[in-house]
Amino acid sequence: MSAGWVGGAVRARTLVDRYPGAAGAREFASCATLGEALQALAGTPYAKYTRATAGLPETQRAVSATLLWHVRVLAGWLPPGGARLLVPLVSGFEVANVAARLSAPDTPYALEPYRLGALETAWRRLAEAGNPADLRAALAASPWGDPGGDTPWALVTGMRMAAARRTAVAVPQAQNWAVGRAALLTARELYVHGRSLPEPVRHDAARLLGTRAPAAPSYEEFRTSLPTPARSLLADVAEPDELWRAEARWWRRVLDDGTAMLRAGRYGPRVVVGAVAVLSVDAWRVRAALESAARGGRLGEVFDALD
Numbered sequence: 001m002s003a004g005w006v007g008g009a010v011r012a013r014t015l016v017d018r019y020p021g022a023a024g025a026r027e028f029a030s031c032a033t034l035g036e037a038l039q040a041l042a043g044t045p046y047a048k049y050t051r052a053t054a055g056l057p058e059t060q061r062a063v064s065a066t067l068l069w070h071v072r073v074l075a076g077w078l079p080p081g082g083a084r085l086l087v088p089l090v091s092g093f094e095v096a097n098v099a100a101r102l103s104a105p106d107t108p109y110a111l112e113p114y115r116l117g118a119l120e121t122a123w124r125r126l127a128e129a130g131n132p133a134d135l136r137a138a139l140a141a142s143p144w145g146d147p148g149g150d151t152p153w154a155l156v157t158g159m160r161m162a163a164a165r166r167t168a169v170a171v172p173q174a175q176n177w178a179v180g181r182a183a184l185l186t187a188r189e190l191y192v193h194g195r196s197l198p199e200p201v202r203h204d205a206a207r208l209l210g211t212r213a214p215a216a217p218s219y220e221e222f223r224t225s226l227p228t229p230a231r232s233l234l235a236d237v238a239e240p241d242e243l244w245r246a247e248a249r250w251w252r253r254v255l256d257d258g259t260a261m262l263r264a265g266r267y268g269p270r271v272v273v274g275a276v277a278v279l280s281v282d283a284w285r286v287r288a289a290l291e292s293a294a295r296g297g298r299l300g301e302v303f304d305a306l307d
Helices: 003-018 021-029 034-043 056-076 088-103 123-127 132-140 152-170 172-192 199-209 219-225 240-264 269-294 301-305
Strands: none
Touching (some): 003 056, 034 056, 056 269, 088 123, 088 152, 132 152, 152 199, 172 269
């Protein structure tokens, strides 16, 4: 094993040990106000980015930015080429940048775009696109691929499904997560929003879920047509409006798998992927905790799902 992978594994475990975990998130969530929760965050890695924030959306974004920064730091410890393993795992930040731009196309960003550095896929080219048609063309010419349309919904949905496809191909340790994410995205679009998938998105979904599920005429048939990793997520989710339970279960799976990778692997890619998984769950849980504090400290069911 190269020194780069050894150093990356050591750094990965060190990062995970510094994060607040489930107990910390419950503490933040039980705070009576967002301000009180921010004070509790002061002793965590999130403090650097959250201390100057105002309001829930900005604070939640700062939590995400903390995660991204630490994954970038972790990538810097890996041997040459090792960072490529992490690019699909942080591709959601690039999707978020595009979604933010599409939500206010004629105004400057209210917040700075996430800075992906060496972990970007094509953000600099996407940022230069002058309109949605140009953005679609830039995506089609990049590893993202053609989303199948140039409406804001088609662009973002195409990127989200492409992120799952790219993760499954490039990160073997995360293949089941990618399949689960594709199932949740497909279910929401088809059976909650009642929207047909653009052809490239449908093609990506079929690659991950098989051909039957994306073409299923009903939600029940969709559930029974899924491959095993995704079917278990939706096993007792009888109605599409309960998909939030499958979402929480997906995060639970990512946490369990990531924790197992950290424990089982000595050095190498499994430890690094496991660390990114655990850090991602922590950031998601802290964002939920901050929302709970902003609502007066009312714990949501998400905390029970991740205990």
